[in-house]
Amino acid sequence: MSTFVQQLINGISLGAIYSLIALGYTMVYGVLKLINFAHGDVYMVGAFMGFYLANGLGARGAQMLGLSGDGLVARGLLGGGAMQPSLITALVVMLLAMAICAAIGVIIERLAYRPVRKYSRLTALITAIGVSLLLENGGQVVFGAEPKFFPELFTKRNINLFEGASINSADVVVLVIALVLMIALQLIVYRTKTGRAMRAVSFNLQSAKLMGINTDRIIAFTFALGSALAAAAGVLVAIRIPRIDPLMGIIVGLKAFIAAVLGGIGNIPGAVLGGLLIGITETMVVGYLSATYKDAVAFGILILILLFRPSGLLGTVAQEKV
């Protein structure tokens, strides 16, 4: 029982991260019908941005913004960027990484995807693969191919829930931040004018254009939003498991994509549901069966879901008209 609860907690924490990335896939697919292969790599870039921010700016950045947390006092300024672990630092690092990645997402869209939008979807898909390879290999050149170790942004401790099961403070932070971000996204998409425009574009791009929506700007905004969420996921993952490398986005990206398909691609609650399901299944398989086949699990789920319910759990089937 306690093992089960423990695995469930781990699974939800991992699943929340998959969900954040899956949201980016699902939103971009919603507006452009494009599988943004590069999304997983934006998540990787997010983790690295977090790494450099935490090491270089971390403490000072927080100081400059006039924030102070427990432990974040004078040493942040005097210590030449030596970082003081605190929750505020973690938050600042994450927000900055999100901002940088949002910009990167917009740049990718502007330079690579927009020029091929007039061609077929296949061309766009291949371009996405190209961008993905560029980020992975460019990342190896710029960041170095060897893994890096993410500094501890705040002191982690285990909180005992009941006999045998405990929750790490890192997992609590991951869950809370993920939840806040998802609620924020929900508000943006369903409660703002831009969000309404996004939904219109994903419903029908041509009609949205006719209604006077600046579709280019909405698409760019979608990329910014998705990339920011991916960056947040990158920093959160690095908080949980502090080992980052330029190829870390490949498998996680694929799993998050599977999560999006599982939930019904183009469907925002579906992406969250799919992410949680994939995360929980994966930790359960690792916990009860074997860790060796954990990467095969997600793909197995994908193949099953595509065979029996191609539109995903919460998706609707679009009919093709002649």
Add this chain to the structure above:
Amino acid sequence: MPRYLRNLIIALIVIAVLIGLDFVFQGRMLNPYFVRVLMLSGIAITLAVSLNLINGFTGQFSIGHAGFMAVGAYSSAYFSVNYGMNLANALGGGKVGWVIALTLATLIGAFFAGLAGLVVGVPSLRLRGDYLAIVTLGFGQIIVVFLNNIDAIGGARGYSGIPIVKSFFWIFLVAILTIVIVYNIVNSAFGRALISIRDDELAAEAMGVNTTRYKVMAFVISSAMAGAGGVLLAHFDGYLNPKSFEFIKSFEILIMIILGGLGSIVGSVLGAIVLTVLPEALRGFAEYRMVIYSLLLIILMIVRPQGLLGSAAPLKAWRKRAKRLAESAGGGPAAAPTNPSTVATQPERPAPGGENLQ
């Protein structure tokens, strides 16, 4: 002169030329490095041309080619290590014995890869477009996971001790056979069915083409040929590692056919050669190599999406489909009047409200 006689003569000439070249290359007259790159190009040609059958001519976007290649490579390697070498020795250990053992190994590799293609193809080819891409990608990953965990074939350490056969003759015979097979398929009634599926799947179905059946057949043939390519690779270095079949390898083959042009055999051959030689030429900038590749790919897509020698047809079909999807996704009154007839492509699950569109 009857046609079969002419073909037979051409075949004999080709084989004679290959054997002649084989002697030249075995005879240490040329730089062994050059010969190595040449042979790797031959393997790449097999892989690229076979992938083009499914991606370029049938219009199904598969990105798991390395998985089938791995099945072929590992199954034939297992055969060669456990039976092939004994067989060759039992037959005197001479040329004849090896020819028989290698022919068997190639057939076995192609057979198992084709079988894997059937297993993956039957369920997933009912899906379309990007879903197929993801399923094939996932399949490729699953294969790698299994290869990493099966001890009989070395697991993550890699599989060594495979008899090394660096034969120009063998590699290019398989490559030429692949080209001939794909060329003949494309120029047959079967091939026309495939091309009709690529150009408009719905119309093809309406014309009585059993699309799923044809797609699966093309997929199995393509996988089997990829398997044969894997056989060549397994015996080329005598060592296999699951890492070399990760999806980066699938992407590499994919880039070859995209560079050459989807739906162009000559393009695939060209792409295979260029992308095998280029990394060797760029060896000095090894770490920038993939960066240059990926930039090249993006720029190519922006400037010339149909590839160097490709036609625009495979891409047009995708655009048409996208348009249809966009219209049906809209589903509302804007789309309905202009599209009076609705064909349910997934009849097992009609969309809610699908009725009133008709």
